[in-house]
Amino acid sequence: xxxxxxxEKYGISQDTLRYYxxxxxxxxxxxxxxxxxNYTEADIGWVENAVCMRSAGLPVDVIxxxxxxxxxxxxxxxxRHKLLVEQRKKLVEQKEQLEAEIARLxxxxxRYEIAEKTGVLSWK
Amino acid sequence: xxxxxxxEKYGISQDTLRYYxxxxxxxxxxxxxxxxxNYTEADIGWVENAVCMRSAGLPVDVIxxxxxxxxxxxxxxxxRHKLLVEQRKKLVEQKEQLEAEIARLxxxxxRYEIAEKTGVLSWK
DNA sequence: ATAATACTTGGAGTTGGCTCTAAGTCAAGG
DNA sequence: CCTTGACTTAGAGCCAACTCCAAGTATTAT
Numbered sequence: 153x154x155x156x157x158x159x160e161k162y163g164i165s166q167d168t169l170r171y172y173x174x175x176x177x178x179x180x181x182x183x184x185x186x187x188x189x190n191y192t193e194a195d196i197g198w199v200e201n202a203v204c205m206r207s208a209g210l211p212v213d214v215i216x217x218x219x220x221x222x223x224x225x226x227x228x229x230x231x232r233h234k235l236l237v238e239q240r241k242k243l244v245e246q247k248e249q250l251e252a253e254i255a256r257l258x259x260x261x262x263r264y265e266i267a268e269k270t271g272v273l274s275w276k
Numbered sequence: 277x278x279x280x281x282x283x284e285k286y287g288i289s290q291d292t293l294r295y296y297x298x299x300x301x302x303x304x305x306x307x308x309x310x311x312x313x314n315y316t317e318a319d320i321g322w323v324e325n326a327v328c329m330r331s332a333g334l335p336v337d338v339i340x341x342x343x344x345x346x347x348x349x350x351x352x353x354x355x356r357h358k359l360l361v362e363q364r365k366k367l368v369e370q371k372e373q374l375e376a377e378i379a380r381l382x383x384x385x386x387r388y389e390i391a392e393k394t395g396v397l398s399w400k
Numbered sequence: 401a402t403a404a405t406a407c408t409t410g411g412a413g414t415t416g417g418c419t420c421t422a423a424g425t426c427a428a429g430g
Numbered sequence: 431c432c433t434t435g436a437c438t439t440a441g442a443g444c445c446a447a448c449t450c451c452a453a454g455t456a457t458t459a460t
Contacts, residue, residue, distance in 0.1 A: 154436085155437075165419075175417095188436090205377065207377070209333075210377075212416075212418095229391055229392065233389070236384055236385050239381065240378060243377060246374060247374045247378070252332070253334075256328055258364070261360050261361060261364065264354075264356065280406075280407090290406095291448070292449085311407090311408065311456080312406085312407055
């Protein structure tokens with residue numbers, strides 16, 4: 153698969169794909185004899201991994217660190233495990249923040265709906 | 277309340293408080309005769325609003341826009357309502373992204389736990 | 401009154417994550 | 431072979447959200 157196809161498949165720019173490779177958020181991509189990127193299924197799996205992690209807000213350096221450990225082989229299994237658990241914890245915290253803010257907004261929105269019916273906004 | 281106290285109360289820097297005021301994410305803060313910030317309860321309410329919204333990832337320009345509309349008065353009630361509803365929608369989408377990624381991580385973490393028990397990591 | 405500390409401002413610098421540019425190379429159609 | 435368009439690189443530029451800095455003013459303790 154060409155960089156263009158992968159870019160379209162995941163809705164990210166070709167620049168971003170090259171950037172992820174440069175910083176190590178995905179391992180070096182397979183190339184043709186001429187040096188052109190030719191993504192294999194495995195390469196695409198790594199792209200998908202990076203895209204999912206980013207869409208949840210994981211920083212690129214964490215993704216790169218995971219990737220680096222993976223390349224180092226089995227001796228890094230427990231480190232990778234630890235990294236994933238840490239990141240999971242952060243995501244759960246973020247989710248709780250989001251839920252709290254959604255609840256806050258719901259309260260405010262409720263007030264606005266009353267205000268629009270009655271013409272009175274009884275607060276700040 | 278001084279800027280230092282507010283900063284400590286909410287765990288954000290004095291620089292950030294001044295920055296929020298400069299860009300309009302909070303309305304102009306009450307001052308002493310000498311020009312020193314002296315946060316009233318109302319000012320603190322706005323700070324809390326900004327901190328909550330930011331912690332959920334709402335961009336500062338949206339917070340500033342809400343604040344601007346608020347200052348314009350009752351004629352902007354329906355606009356403010358709309359803004360809140362839009363932002364709520366974005367937060368719900370983010371939350372869904374987070375949940376999906378947490379589930380993905382749980383799957384991976386499960387694999388690592390099996391790997392650490394059996395010595396086999398049966399995948400990539 | 402004076403020193404030490406906390407505040408003020410405008411503006412420059414930093415970080416993360418892209419995004420764009422320039423100059424050159426590769427691949428397919430005519 | 432030659433053109434056209436997609437690809438390559440290193441490196442510069444951009445945006446959001448701070449964060450820091452310098453130079454000056456205010457407040458507090460002695």
